[in-house]
Amino acid sequence: MKVCYVCGDRFNRLDWECPTCGFVPASIDGNFAFSPEMAAASEGYEAAFFAQLSTLEAKNFWFRSRNHLIIWALKRYFPQAQSFLEVGCGTGFVLSGIEQACSQLALFGSEVFATGLGFAAHRVSRATLFQMDARLIIPFVDKFDVVGAFDVLEHIQQDVEVLKQMHQAIQPGGGIVITVPQHPWLWSQLDDIGHHVRRYRAEELKTKVELAGFKVLKMTSFVSLLLPLMLLSRLRSRKVNSTYDVMAELKVGRWMNALLEGILTLERTVIQSGGNFPAGGSLLLIAEKL
Numbered sequence: 001m002k003v004c005y006v007c008g009d010r011f012n013r014l015d016w017e018c019p020t021c022g023f024v025p026a027s028i029d030g031n032f033a034f035s036p037e038m039a040a041a042s043e044g045y046e047a048a049f050f051a052q053l054s055t056l057e058a059k060n061f062w063f064r065s066r067n068h069l070i071i072w073a074l075k076r077y078f079p080q081a082q083s084f085l086e087v088g089c090g091t092g093f094v095l096s097g098i099e100q101a102c103s104q105l106a107l108f109g110s111e112v113f114a115t116g117l118g119f120a121a122h123r124v125s126r127a128t129l130f131q132m133d134a135r136l137i138i139p140f141v142d143k144f145d146v147v148g149a150f151d152v153l154e155h156i157q158q159d160v161e162v163l164k165q166m167h168q169a170i171q172p173g174g175g176i177v178i179t180v181p182q183h184p185w186l187w188s189q190l191d192d193i194g195h196h197v198r199r200y201r202a203e204e205l206k207t208k209v210e211l212a213g214f215k216v217l218k219m220t221s222f223v224s225l226l227l228p229l230m231l232l233s234r235l236r237s238r239k240v241n242s243t244y245d246v247m248a249e250l251k252v253g254r255w256m257n258a259l260l261e262g263i264l265t266l267e268r269t270v271i272q273s274g275g276n277f278p279a280g281g282s283l284l285l286i287a288e289k290l
């Protein structure tokens with residue numbers, strides 16, 4: 001079922017014209033745009049980062065490892081899933097990984113910034129992409145088997161509302177896969193520049209996910225073995241001035257990148273065999289819709 005982005009009416013139609021108020025979403029570059037007025041706005045995320053990001057992601061240890069973890073979570077916890085929506089799909093790096101690894105999944109991606117969708121459209125061939133502001137509404141009811149948001153919720157003040165929207169968009173028996181940055185004490189200039197509203201405590205994320213109507217299946221920290229390195233890097237970044245390059249932490253040499261990826265691969269074998277890390281730069285949470 002669809003939900004009208006304007007009047008909230010629910011309807012079953014192939015097209016998007018609301019039978020109650022007549023609202024039809026706009027189109028940007030051939031993708032449905034539900035909040036075109038937000039498409040180029042800079043609040044919450046600098047759209048210009050997308051260009052830098054898209055060149056970094058494919059080689060960078062952190063993005064590559066996070067993709068492996070997300071794909072494992074999808075296959076392990078939702079093996080029967082037929083459809084997947086990524087909220088805040090950015091440049092489509094995660095979607096492209098899922099596209100290659102999970103051929104049975106119908107893929108959907110949303111992003112508030114149209115710039116991101118442009119990159120995603122190049123990267124992912126079989127995803128339906130649309131521009132929307134998940135803070136207002138995710139215009140679907142009982143539609144997807146799994147909804148994912150990877151390092152998105154920390155940008156959003158009203159995160160519980162967005163989790164509730166995700167809950168509504170998921171079919172009975174489905175669930176969510178979420179990653180967020182962890183530990184308020186790791187807060188640094190990187191979080192300011194990245195327009196983060198918060199870094200999560202594990203209990204906080206769990207409580208909010210449960211409030212939205214989910215039952216947590218697994219929650220673990222990751223980037224745990226690199227936590228000392230991360231802390232050092234963050235302490236250093238607290239001292240530098242406003243010209244600090246937010247991407248600097250992700251731009252590492254080839255050998256260092258390989259070493260760090262190796263460590264995160266080791267860490268992932270622990271997580272995949274049932275272990276949970278109590279602390280780490282990020283949190284992974286998998287939950288089912290109740």
Ligand SMILES: [Zn+2]
Pocket residue numbers: 004005006007008009018019020021022023
């Ligand atoms: Zn309407």
